[in-house]
Amino acid sequence: MDNRSFIIARDDWSLHRKGEIDQERHKRKVKEAIRENLADLVSEESIIMPQGDKIIKVPIRSLDEPRFRYNTSDEPQVGQGQGGTQVGDVVGQADGNGQSAAGTGPGKGGREAGEQPGIDYYEAELTVDELAELVFEDLKLPHLKPKTAQEMLVDDIRFNDVRKQGMVSNIDKRRTLFEAIKRQALGGSLHGGAYPAAMQQGGGIPVGIPGPDTAPAPVLGPIIGDDVRYKTWEDIHKPQSSAVVLAMMDTSGSMGTFEKYIARSFFFWMVRFLRTRYENVNIRFLAHTTEAKEVDEEAFFHKGESGGTRCSSVYELALQMIEKEYPPSSFNTYAFHFSDGDNLSSDNPETMRLARTLLEQVNMLGYGEIRQRTYGYSSKQLWDVLKRLESPTFVQALLEQKEDVFKTLKAFFGDEMAS
Amino acid sequence: MLLESDTQQLEQSVEQLTDAAIQHGLDFFPMRYQFCPSEVLYSIGAYGMPTRFSHWSFGKAYHRMKSEYDHGLSKIYELVINSNPCYAFLLDSNTLLQNKLIVAHVLGHSDFFKNNAMFGGTDRNMVDRMAVFANRIEAFSQEYGMDEVEAFLDAGIAIQEHVDPYVRFGHVDGFRETDGSIKDVIGYIATHSRYLEEWQREILHMLRAEMLYFWPQMETKIMNEGWASYWHLKLVRELELSDSEIVEFAKMNAGVIQPTPGRINPYYLGLMMLRHIERKEGIEALFEIREVESDVSFIRNYLTRELAEDMDLFVYQKQQQVYRVTANDVNEVKEQLIRSRTNGGFPYITVRDDDLHGRGELLLHNRFDGMELDRKYVERTLPLVFKLWGRSVHLETMAGGKTVTYVYDGKQLVS
Numbered sequence: 001m002d003n004r005s006f007i008i009a010r011d012d013w014s015l016h017r018k019g020e021i022d023q024e025r026h027k028r029k030v031k032e033a034i035r036e037n038l039a040d041l042v043s044e045e046s047i048i049m050p051q052g053d054k055i056i057k058v059p060i061r062s063l064d065e066p067r068f069r070y071n072t073s074d075e076p077q078v079g080q081g082q083g084g085t086q087v088g089d090v091v092g093q094a095d096g097n098g099q100s101a102a103g104t105g106p107g108k109g110g111r112e113a114g115e116q117p118g119i120d121y122y123e124a125e126l127t128v129d130e131l132a133e134l135v136f137e138d139l140k141l142p143h144l145k146p147k148t149a150q151e152m153l154v155d156d157i158r159f160n161d162v163r164k165q166g167m168v169s170n171i172d173k174r175r176t177l178f179e180a181i182k183r184q185a186l187g188g189s190l191h192g193g194a195y196p197a198a199m200q201q202g203g204g205i206p207v208g209i210p211g212p213d214t215a216p217a218p219v220l221g222p223i224i225g226d227d228v229r230y231k232t233w234e235d236i237h238k239p240q241s242s243a244v245v246l247a248m249m250d251t252s253g254s255m256g257t258f259e260k261y262i263a264r265s266f267f268f269w270m271v272r273f274l275r276t277r278y279e280n281v282n283i284r285f286l287a288h289t290t291e292a293k294e295v296d297e298e299a300f301f302h303k304g305e306s307g308g309t310r311c312s313s314v315y316e317l318a319l320q321m322i323e324k325e326y327p328p329s330s331f332n333t334y335a336f337h338f339s340d341g342d343n344l345s346s347d348n349p350e351t352m353r354l355a356r357t358l359l360e361q362v363n364m365l366g367y368g369e370i371r372q373r374t375y376g377y378s379s380k381q382l383w384d385v386l387k388r389l390e391s392p393t394f395v396q397a398l399l400e401q402k403e404d405v406f407k408t409l410k411a412f413f414g415d416e417m418a419s
Numbered sequence: 420m421l422l423e424s425d426t427q428q429l430e431q432s433v434e435q436l437t438d439a440a441i442q443h444g445l446d447f448f449p450m451r452y453q454f455c456p457s458e459v460l461y462s463i464g465a466y467g468m469p470t471r472f473s474h475w476s477f478g479k480a481y482h483r484m485k486s487e488y489d490h491g492l493s494k495i496y497e498l499v500i501n502s503n504p505c506y507a508f509l510l511d512s513n514t515l516l517q518n519k520l521i522v523a524h525v526l527g528h529s530d531f532f533k534n535n536a537m538f539g540g541t542d543r544n545m546v547d548r549m550a551v552f553a554n555r556i557e558a559f560s561q562e563y564g565m566d567e568v569e570a571f572l573d574a575g576i577a578i579q580e581h582v583d584p585y586v587r588f589g590h591v592d593g594f595r596e597t598d599g600s601i602k603d604v605i606g607y608i609a610t611h612s613r614y615l616e617e618w619q620r621e622i623l624h625m626l627r628a629e630m631l632y633f634w635p636q637m638e639t640k641i642m643n644e645g646w647a648s649y650w651h652l653k654l655v656r657e658l659e660l661s662d663s664e665i666v667e668f669a670k671m672n673a674g675v676i677q678p679t680p681g682r683i684n685p686y687y688l689g690l691m692m693l694r695h696i697e698r699k700e701g702i703e704a705l706f707e708i709r710e711v712e713s714d715v716s717f718i719r720n721y722l723t724r725e726l727a728e729d730m731d732l733f734v735y736q737k738q739q740q741v742y743r744v745t746a747n748d749v750n751e752v753k754e755q756l757i758r759s760r761t762n763g764g765f766p767y768i769t770v771r772d773d774d775l776h777g778r779g780e781l782l783l784h785n786r787f788d789g790m791e792l793d794r795k796y797v798e799r800t801l802p803l804v805f806k807l808w809g810r811s812v813h814l815e816t817m818a819g820g821k822t823v824t825y826v827y828d829g830k831q832l833v834s
Contacts, residue, residue, distance in 0.1 A: 005437050006450040008430060010511070013455045016469070019462030019485070022478025029475055065476050066577050066799035068766050068814075070790045074737050076745060078755045080678045080687075081731040085744055091735050092742040 030124045035134055042135055042409065043265045043402035135406070136273050139413035157233040166230025179227040180220060242280035243332040245271055246321070246362075248314045250339035251287040253306040259370040263338040264301050265405045266368065270336065273413060278332065284321065288314035290344075294321075310347045311339060311382060315354035319361065328361045336366040336412075343382045352385050359391055366395045366412050425515045432519050436654050440526045444706060445650065447529035448505035448543075452522065460510050461485045463498050467633060469508075470550035472625075473557075474572055497521045501636065503543035505529040516664045520671055523654035527647030530709075535642070537635035537713050545632045552625040559618050571619055572626075574803040578605050579626045580765045584634045600769035600784055605630070607770045613779065614809025623807070637763040638713045645689015646709050648676050652690075678730070683756075688730070692717070695726050714760045722756070724749040758788060766792055771815070781808045785816035792816050801827035 034041070079091055162172055247267050249255070267283065274281045285300035286292055292313035295303075318335055326333055335358060343351065359365050369383050386396060397408040433452070440447065455463075463469045465481035487493045496513060500506040507525040509518060532538050542548060560568045581604035601607050609615070609623035636643070655668060676686045697705055708717065733747040734755050746752070761767075772782035781804070785792060797814060804812045804827070811828040825834045 004449060006433055006452060008426075008433065008452045008454075010454045013459040016455075016459050016462065018473060019458060019465060019478065019481035022473050022475055023482045024478070025473075026475040026478035026482065065573075066796055066803060067580070068578075068768055068785070068800055069793050069796050070766060071793040072790075075790050076734045076736040076755055078683055078752055078759070079733055079735050079742075079744075080683055081733060082678075083731045085731050085733050085747060087733075087744050087747060089744045090741045091733075091744055093740065 031134070034124060034126070034131070035137075038135055039403040039406040041131060042269055043262070043405045132269075132272055132276075135269060135409070136276060139273055139409065157235055159231050159233045161232045161234065162229050163232050164226075164229065166232050170231045172229045172231045175229040176223065176227050177220075179229060180223040183224075183227060184221050242282065243274045243278040243334060243363075244326050245274060245281065245283040246286060246318050246333060246335040247283055247300065248286045248288070248292075248318060248335060248337040249300065250289070250309055250311065250314075250337075251300075251303070251305050252289040252309045252342075253304065254309070254340050254342055255304065255338075255370075258372055259338070259340060260301050260304075262370050262399050262402065262405060263368070265402070266336070266338070266399075266408060269405070269409055270334070270412070273409070274334065286314050286317055286321075288317070292317040309339070309343050311337070311343045312347050312350040312354050315351060315358055319354065319358055322358075322361050333362040334364050334366075335362050336368065338368045338370060339382055340371065341369045341382045343385075348382065348385045351382065352388065355386060355389060355394075359389065359394055362393075364393050364395065364412065365391075366397065366408075368397045368399055368408055370399045372400065429515060429518055432515075432658060433522050435658060436519065436523050436526065439654050439657050440523070440530075440650070443650075443653070445526060445530040446533060447526055448503045448533055450522075450526070450529060451504045451506045452525075453506060453508050454511040455508055456511055457488060458485065460495055460498060460508055461488060463508055464495055467629075468500065468546065468549050469506075470546055470553055471629070472549070472553040472572075474576070475569070476576065497525055499525045499528045500546060501532040501538060501541060501543070501632075502546050503533075505532065506546065514667070516660070516667045517671060519658060520651050520655050520668060524647045524651035526654070527650035528643060530650075531639070531643050531646050534710050535635070535639060536711055537638050541632050541635060542628075545629075549629065552629070555621065555625070559622070563618065568622075571622060571806075574806045575605070575623050575626045577800050577803040578608070578807070579630045580763060581605055581768050582627050582630045582634065584631065584638075586631065596769055598769075598771070598784075600771040602767075602769050603627075604768055604770055604783065607773070608781075608804075608807050611773055612808050615807065619807075634763060635713075638715070638760075641685040641689040641692075641714045641760075642709065642712060642717050643689070644686040645691075645693050646705075648686050648690040649693050649705070683732075691730055692721055692726060695723070696721055715757050718753055718756050718760070722749065722753050727752050758790070761788070766790075768814075775811075775813060778810065780811040780813060782813045782815065785814065787817040791818050794818070797825055798832050801825060801832060805829055 081089075081091070085091070162175055245267070247263075249260075249263050271281055271283050283297075285295050285297055287295045287300055287305075288309075288311065289305050289307045290310040290313060294317070314337065322328065322331075322333060355365065355367075367382075367386050383396065383398070386394075395412050397404070397411050399405065399408060437450070459469075461484045462477075462481050464484055466477045471477070484493075484495070488495070494510075496510055496517060498508045500508075505525075505528075507522075507529075509521055513521065532541075556568065556572070581602070583601070583603035583606070586603060586606070596602060605623055605627045609620045609627065612620075615623075652672065660668060676684065676690055678684050678687045693705055693708075696708065708721070712720070727747075727749040731747075732749075732752045733744045734751050735742045736745045737743075767786040767788065769784050769786065770781065771784040773779070775782045783804070797816075801812055801814060811826060814825045816823055816825070823834055825832060
């Protein structure tokens with residue numbers, strides 16, 4: 001063995017990528033864990049009320065390495081003060097995960113494997129978009145009906161040509177310069193010119209500007225009018241696909257906060273999902289008690305009304321709306337109706353008839369019945385009635401708890417629907 | 420980043436520091452200083468060893484440490500490996516002065532590794548042995564599938580700290596517990612489980628060997644850091660430093676040993692205790708202590724009332740929504756510190772029966788020491804023990820003042 005008392009070495013560590021590789025493995029596991037928790041996550045309040053790409057923290061218990069450990073959060077620990085600490089002094093706020101517990105010093109440390117008291121769970125950070133990507137991974141658009149009429153055209157412009165005439169504001173500087181170089185190179189004059197090949201500031205055309213006081217560096221001569229190139233555009237027409245979501249909900253007295261919350265979670269994800277597939281997604285909110293009317297989002301989710309329920313009213317309104325504004329030949333319409341199932345008995349046949357008509361006009365019709373288990377009873381009237389629709393484009397979903405939102409999404413946009 | 424001229428200067432300083440350390444009586448392994456970029460240093464920190472096997476949990480630790488570093492929350496200047504020769508990894512962005520301090524600090528660690536009794540039974544060739552382990556695990560992954568091996572490692576790692584440290588000293592089965600049960604849970608399962616395949620037994624034995632190697636480091640954190648800090652202060656002060664270096668040194672030293680309000684900094688606690696002892700009993704006493712004590716005995720024997728008051732140590736506990744000081748009496752402080760460091764800070768768990776009810780079921784026993792187990796973790800760990808044992812697994816412990824037995828039978832956990 002080499003017995004020199006010390007050696008200082010600087011090896012090449014560029015191939016030591018172990019940490020990175022295992023970190024990737026860990027990331028994949030985090031993703032898997034999130035995927036397993038999706039049902040909980042999609043109905044998470046902090047997620048469905050987001051502003052932009054805000055980052056959400058997702059607690060994942062399964063990624064904290066299991067081991068036998070003490071329940072330290074309530075146990076006494078030793079701390080150190082700055083002098084004069086008395087019994088009864090408060091030394092910290094409990095923040096839920098016992099983090100003010102003594103850990104290793106912040107300066108160095110980390111010599112041991114796995115000595116730190118772990119946090120209760122591992123917290124992964126991801127953006128709402130990343131979460132959406134995971135949620136939508138298995139979702140597909142069901143039953144796209146071919147649209148007979150040409151889909152909406154939209155005018156757009158694309159700069160895709162270069163010409164010798166055009167507007168000054170559209171000068172293509174690079175090409176102009178290139179033309180000048182080319183011309184002078186052809187003419188053999190591209191050397192020893194008077195001034196450097198610089199365009200003037202401000203984007204104006206420096207045609208023929210002499211450069212008396214510049215050094216005789218290699219050089220481009222003046223740019224003349226013939227060199228100048230302009231970018232020009234073409235009008236383009238591209239088909240635009242758009243979808244309409246008809247959000248229908250029973251807002252009668254029996255629909256409480258929980259029911260509306262469930263509906264809201266569902267529509268949040270539904271619209272978000274459709275936006276990944278269509279350029280334009282419109283959502284219209286139709287609320288009904290015994291009468292149906294279109295309301296804004298705020299009213300839809302927050303305002304409750306009292307009174308009875310006549311579900312046929314909302315199907316009728318939906319049909320009118322489709323007839324007037326969204327002809328099935330050019331629109332992909334998705335209708336979803338939430339109710340607690342408590343419909344006026346005499347209205348059921350009419351509801352059934354209208355639902356069947358609506359079904360012919362839309363890509364899909366969904367019916368979600370929200371019943372909290374705690375209620376103990378349920379009328380199930382509308383559920384049983386609509387069951388008879390028996391169409392592949394009709395989906396029924398029962399939502400009893402928050403987690404069922406994800407199930408419903410899957411039922412609506414899942415594999416079997418897309419086949 | 421070190422310049423060429425700095426490198427020469429560093430060579431000189433290392434030589435001076437090394438000579439001075441020898442003159443002061445330090446007795447260390449030959450030193451191998453290795454400069455490396457932060458990603459490498461942090462990966463060594465996460466794995467505990469540059470050659471260790473791959474597992475996602477190390478990747479997770481690496482990610483956490485690295486992002487703390489990237490965000491300027493914490494910094495590791497060096498990592499030192501208990502081996503002969505002794506490898507010390509230094510961050511390549513350290514300044515010359517930082518490196519001087521670190522070299523002095525690391526000499527203290529190397530001396531401690533070589534001379535402290537707890538390290539007596541550790542394998543000084545562990546760097547190479549771990550590389551062999553890593554290769555074996557890699558080969559198993561190829562043969563049996565990565566997911567399969569990873570899932571098995573998950574289970575093994577869940578009980579890896581339940582070893583018997585005395586097996587290091589030639590007691591092959593460790594010492595019998597007074598009730599006849601066996602502390603070496605992972606070793607026992609590796610040998611006696613009827614359902615493991617050979618490669619699985621081999622993995623458990625490897626995890627056990629690695630844990631036995633790391634164990635003394637957990638047992639001596641306060642002493643080891645205190646000792647190294649004591650020496651970096653002493654040795655660097657003997658170097659001729661420029662004024663600006665003196666300021667930089669003071670800053671860095673303060674950063675390393677400063678007490679963090681509300682927490683225990685092992686560097687600070689160890690250093691203060693050693694200094695206190697030196698004043699009373701002279702430096703020879705320190706050399707003896709570094710040889711025979713572990714953190715538990717060190718605190719029990721040397722943490723005095725005077726010291727505890729000087730350092731303003733106290734016991735605190737969560738009460739409702741705040742942490743409140745419940746005691747500052749030295750005996751309570753000592754008791755709490757000792758308790759938190761006993762058995763590496765892990766619950767004491769032994770194998771009590773491997774044929775419970777005559778059905779080959781495993782009975783684990785948790786020796787209750789006043790702290791309850793975290794139930795949520797028990798719920799997740801027992802199924803993993805089941806995976807290793809292959810039959811129902813029982814864990815006996817105390818909860819709410821009563822004896823409780825958790826049982827996992829392969830399907831569900833009951834208590």
